[in-house]
Amino acid sequence: MAAGPLRHHPGFRRLLVGAVAGQAAAQLSLVALPLAAVVELRASAFEAGLLTATETAAFLLIGLPAGAWLDRVRRMPVLVRSDLVRAAAIGSVPLAAAAGMLTMPQLYLVSFVVGVATVFFDVSHQSVLPRLLAREHLVSGNGALESVRGTTAVATPAVGGGLVQALGASAALALNAVGYLLSALVLRRIRLSETPSPAAGRGSLRAEIAEGLSFVVRQPLLRPIMLCTAVANFFGAMLAAVQTVYLVRELGLTPGLVGVVLSAMAVGGLVAALLAGRLARAAGDVRVIWLAMLGTVPAAVLLPMGRGTAGALCFTAGLTLLSFRGVLYNVAQVSLRQRICPDHLLGRMNATLRFVVWGCMPLGAIAGAVVAGGLGTRTAVAVGAAGLLTALVPLSLSPLRRMRDLPAERVPESSRD
Numbered sequence: 001m002a003a004g005p006l007r008h009h010p011g012f013r014r015l016l017v018g019a020v021a022g023q024a025a026a027q028l029s030l031v032a033l034p035l036a037a038v039v040e041l042r043a044s045a046f047e048a049g050l051l052t053a054t055e056t057a058a059f060l061l062i063g064l065p066a067g068a069w070l071d072r073v074r075r076m077p078v079l080v081r082s083d084l085v086r087a088a089a090i091g092s093v094p095l096a097a098a099a100g101m102l103t104m105p106q107l108y109l110v111s112f113v114v115g116v117a118t119v120f121f122d123v124s125h126q127s128v129l130p131r132l133l134a135r136e137h138l139v140s141g142n143g144a145l146e147s148v149r150g151t152t153a154v155a156t157p158a159v160g161g162g163l164v165q166a167l168g169a170s171a172a173l174a175l176n177a178v179g180y181l182l183s184a185l186v187l188r189r190i191r192l193s194e195t196p197s198p199a200a201g202r203g204s205l206r207a208e209i210a211e212g213l214s215f216v217v218r219q220p221l222l223r224p225i226m227l228c229t230a231v232a233n234f235f236g237a238m239l240a241a242v243q244t245v246y247l248v249r250e251l252g253l254t255p256g257l258v259g260v261v262l263s264a265m266a267v268g269g270l271v272a273a274l275l276a277g278r279l280a281r282a283a284g285d286v287r288v289i290w291l292a293m294l295g296t297v298p299a300a301v302l303l304p305m306g307r308g309t310a311g312a313l314c315f316t317a318g319l320t321l322l323s324f325r326g327v328l329y330n331v332a333q334v335s336l337r338q339r340i341c342p343d344h345l346l347g348r349m350n351a352t353l354r355f356v357v358w359g360c361m362p363l364g365a366i367a368g369a370v371v372a373g374g375l376g377t378r379t380a381v382a383v384g385a386a387g388l389l390t391a392l393v394p395l396s397l398s399p400l401r402r403m404r405d406l407p408a409e410r411v412p413e414s415s416r417d
Helices: 004-008 010-040 045-070 076-098 104-132 135-167 169-187 205-218 222-250 255-283 287-293 296-302 308-340 343-375 377-396
Strands: none
Touching (some): 010 045, 010 076, 010 169, 010 255, 045 222, 045 343, 104 135, 104 343, 135 169, 135 255, 205 222, 205 343, 222 287, 222 308, 222 343, 222 377, 255 308, 287 308, 296 377, 308 343, 343 377
């Protein structure tokens, strides 16, 4: 997984091991939580869409203040505590189901609490890596982490789908809680020297939030990345909100086969993670961002096509291409963000980007729920697929479209348009 000097870096090795446990838990949740709603509680397409919206709503509600606060504190303890909160929230589901008390309101609450903890975890995680590794190793580090995500995403959904079919969705979520606990135990062993910037905490939280927003909005390379990712996430959330209902009720798949579809999809992400470094060197570490987004076009065409087995194969192929595109794009753009951002702004930069690009996700999920509830899940899939194509526009009009590699010197904050 970790190549070259990273293989012998004890802190990074532990970060990878923690990522295995945490990502396995997250992938199992991706399968089991919606199936608990759709299969066990007979949730409607609208209710299933709201479940997706509640988990991503936290980025819209607390993303900006979370980033400013994280620039004031040590980030490693935040990672551990976030995992513990997620373990407790998810662990409440099998307990309630065993007592015959599981309801949709509880699933909404669990989903929201997990989302809040994920805000703090993800922003901290992206801000820790540049402190753990030298900047010239960030692409390799991000690629290794994406390889872990890809590997667990391939294996976990198929296993999770089988567990759901054998044990029930609620019971399978007990293993999800165990994964988050294991992640917390490994991460707490990482020794990282963290000293918040001397300027951190001197100003008001509002002023620090504004500084992070200003940096992102004025930075000529970050701005188009923010807009592109926001559009892709909005329409991607539309698809995620209805995909379980679409696969189960429109295409007639069992929970086990739903897991197989999600595992097959993840193969694309794993391949992209393994090839990200080579592709960036061959095409250029900036140009690969644009090239990755081009993979959206064939994927979008395939998603709503066919019925029955043919429809399931088309949907799986489309998701696989989207997964390849998404991982390749994320490795490249996250590495670029980490390289051009000053260390004291990392938390706020990451939180600002997350606020915008993840804040679009609950809105997209609600839109998917509304379209599916009114016009059917196939129409919602078609609208989401068509919308994904518009994510290419911000990159097409930006300096990124004409660049091959990032200049050696730091890119200035103000736009040169």
